Amino acid sequence: MENKTPETHAAHRVIKKYPNRRLYDTTTSTYITLSEVKDLVMKSEPFEVLDAKTGDNLTRSILLQIILEAETSGSPMFTAPVLESLIRFYGHAMQGFLGGYLEKNIQTLIDTQTRFAEQTKGFTPEMWKQYTAMQPPVMQAMLGGSLEQSTSWLAQMQEQMQKQAGQMLGAFGINNTK
Known part of the structure; x- marks a missing residue:
């Protein structure tokens, strides 16, 4: 902290x-x-x-x-491939960006969960039945925005890294434009 x-x-x-x-x-x-x-x-x-x-x-x-x-114990959240990928980020140029990326995506998911809880506060059993019948489209609509935000943030991060790499290489007299 x-x-x-x-x-x-x-x-x-x-x-x-x-x-x-x-x-x-x-x-x-x-x-x-x-x-x-x-x-x-x-x-x-x-x-x-x-x-x-x-x-x-x-x-x-x-x-x-x-x-x-x-x-x-119980049902793990992280699969072995996800854990392996996280481990590979240590020491990688993207290590510093991954924490912020994950933090923003988790916060977006928490915000979505909070909005969902507020919107479904007064659901009756019949309303829940109707909701579960159409759950995949509803979840896709709710999470679609966070996936778009995630993609946008990743693209911005890549652009920033390219600029920084260009500046660093330029400081050494190396032209990296192709």
Whole structure:
């Protein structure tokens, strides 16, 4: 997580991770489990996990542990090919762009889900029956916009990378136009 000002930092729940792998919630003054940290995520409660000894921010590491647990139990979200593709991005020129790309697409999906929940709040059982009968076209229409946004963002990213590569090569006296 990014650095916080004292006012913002106070709004965050601080969880300390001790060498014995235990997590201590400083707000409730109790030890908590990884499952309880997951509950904080599900409730959108802001928190950060700090190493009790060094003060290093371990939030990402704990979030990755939660994902790993979820992936190994129940129905995994990521297939082996998707995970392999993610691994291949590490060290690749596109690594820096992938995080932002995924973040924007997930936010678009969350926004779509929120709009959908608002629109279906008053559905009766009969309305749900009608909805499920026409689900594929409705889902396609709802997700079509996010797919177009994703494609547009990817094209912009590629164009930006080409410009940056051209500028970098130009600085070395290399003309990359063909």
